[in-house]
Amino acid sequence: MKRTSAPTNAFAPPRRGGLRLLITGGAGFLGSHLAEHFLGQGHQVLVLDNFITGSFNNIKALMPHPDFAFIKQDVTDYIEVPGRLDAVFHFASPASPVDYAQYPIQTLKAGALGTHKTLGLAKDKKAIYVLASTSEVYGDPLVSPQPESYWGNVNPIGPRGVYDEAKRFAEAMAMAYQRTHKVRVRIARIFNTYGPRMRKNDGRAVPNFITQALAGKPITVYGRGRQTRSLCFVSDLVRGLDLLLHSDLATPVNIGNPDEHSIVAIARLIKKLTGSRSRIAFKPLPVDDPKVRRPDITLAVRKLRWKPAIPLEEGLKRTIDYFRG
């Protein structure tokens, strides 16, 4: 029963009404949006983060909130939460290909050991468990769009394997806890998501292109830019995750925006929206970079009554405003 680090501020005792939630990786891009969302709904939120890729800046504004608490800790260490816990969101992991290439072992540990730890906690507390899985479980897909029934095409030993296989393991582990221990598990296969609070240097296409366009530097498109992605604005994603928490959907569900574009088209759109005079510079395509990616969201529409609402241009404008600031 080892606590590696004391909470930076205390988690207020449970109270009636409202949920008590733990969000691992809660100082990251998605985690901090989730934390803000649930606080806004009157719930109590405990965030756990070790700041490998998360940042204190993302939660700074939440710190004074009486229903918010933060603990600086690695998710692979024993997690102690006093009192009731209604839901555990396991969102801790490097998530950009550049980040997980830089932290391969931490990525594997967050997805494997971190999933085990947080599932154990959810089991103890009889909490609902929401796993941040990923479209990367489909690898470089041979089926498009990707339905949840597709098993994927993943290279286990390539540079992306550390993330893809950790998340595939995490799904298997979550399903095992559901079957064996009756933990109420919800698995979100999250597709490319963008919005404010992405790190400028996180290496992903949207922050790279915006930062480069605003600085008048070349916009780096990998390969010929014909590979596709389907980008979901963060507020749509958070709404989908909230609906998932309150659903009884016990199998993985895709949460993403099916609006598919080539990467070079996204680069050109960002150039236009920023009014940039940057040129597009073509660079080598990273190993195992998926050629297409587009979620089939039939299940989310049917079971969660969810579909994204923010069009790409609007979401990009909001993200560009954030990056300008």
Ligand code: UDP
């Ligand atoms: N990409 C690019 N230029 C960049 C960063 C990324 O062309 O500066 C490409 C990358 O090769 C991939 C796509 O954009 O095909 C999306 O990459 P990202 O890192 O955002 O996430 P992924 O979907 O690959 O996980």
